[in-house]
Amino acid sequence: MTHNTTADTTSEPPEANAKMTTREKQWIVYDVGNSAFVLLSTAVVPIYANSLLKAAGETNIVSTWGYAQTIASLVIAVLMPLLGSIADVQGMKIRFFTGFFLTGVVMCCAMALPLGWLAFLIVCVLATIGLNGSLTFYDSMLVDTTTNERMDRVSSHGYAWGYIGSTVPFIVCIALIFGGPGLFGWTTVACTRASFVITAAWWAAFTIPLLASYRQVHYRATADRAGEAIRHTFSELASTFRAIRRNKPLWMFMIAFFFYIDAVNTVISMSTSYGTQLGIDSTQLVIALLVTQFVAFPSAIVYGRLADRFGAKTMITAAVIAYMCIVFFASFFLRSATEFWILAILVGMFQGGIQALSRSYYGKIIPKRHANEYYGFYDIFGKTASIIGTFLVATTTSVTGNASLGVLSIAILLVVALVFLFLQKDPTRA
DSSP states (O other): OOOOEEEEOOOOOOOOSSSHHHHHHHHHHHHHHHHHHHHHHHEEEEEEHHHHHHHTTTOOHHHHHHHHHHHHHHHHHHHHHHHHHHTTTTTTHHHHHHHHHHHHHHHHTTTTTTOOOHHHHHHHHHHHHHHHHHHHHHHHHHHSOOHHHHHHHHHHHHHHHHHHHHHHHHHHHHHHHHHHHHHHOOOOHHHHHHHHHHHHHHHTTTTTHHHHHHHOEEBBHHHHGGHHHTTHHHHHHHHHHHHHOOOOHHHHHHHHHHHHHHHHHHHHHHHHHHHHHHHHHHHHHHHHHHHHHHHHHHHHHHHHHHHHHHOOOHHHHHHHHHHHHHHHHHHTTTSSHHHHHHHHHHHHHHHHHHHHHHHHHHHHHHHHGGGGHHHHHHHHHHHHHHHHHHHHHHHHHHSOHHHHHHTTHHHHHHHHHHHHHHSSOOOOGO
């Protein structure tokens, strides 16, 4: 029999509008580290993978890249609920986080090896699994880091600083890719591979504060009962599933999240490959995505403040409507670099806000002592949605030969999400 436990704390929680605590800042900086790999994966990795595919006689990067992302998402969706339940035992969360983080960093370095297109995609999939696995445990650390009243703000700052911080190594990498051949006499391929190592080093450096300071406040069993708790993992999972099913506001939000985060993740993971398919110059794609990061920094912070005033759910709903407009714009108007720049700015305005508030809103409406287990189910919905989104775009593009129709299919998912958001009763307003 496991026991729900919360560690005793002697310090008073900070006021809702007080400055960030040291603990909150140390949690936030991991977003600065991992976001460098996210940005590189969005901008540089698909272009590099495209060059490998072309060298091997392959041409359709949209479908190939979509299937690779689908595999990575599927692995995470299967693993996270089980590992998340185990991680709710005292001291286990940081261990799983460290394992996935190290997998991501090592595989990011391995991407710099001279690999063929298939081997490169396999290593890239493993790096993505390491990243997304670490993020599941990282997200659940939010409930140990701050209070309900400050969650929207702290989560928004995490995404905001992640966006702006990731631009530093990215600019270095881009300068190396474009200027390295002239300065150092390296090939463009060698400079691109070096950018993977630079990104891995940045990711590792900004993870150290969290590894050194994190303390698990909420857990379902103490360390001395770890064996007993692990043996009861499957019964805990069944119990959690039943609890979710009985909690109507929670499961309605999770279904809405399933559909709208599908759209968000698909836009993020497929935007560069879609632009490449349309024939937009790779330099324009990279610079436009860099602009997205700078736009997303203040936008995410503003979104957090607006959530304090209007509520997280209201702002999430507004972002879903905005994403619907973005999808229609990408489908019907995106044909040149100028339109891609407009798309990048629009995405930057809403991407960080919807991700940050989804994370914090979910953290408010779940039991804190089972946070990792619940975030495991959260990941099922998030990553399975990614599977459907990327698969839908890839398959529609392959069948019709028209990438625009693949992008347009995302709008259906956003409509379904809006229906559930409108029907869901917000428990934080009670």
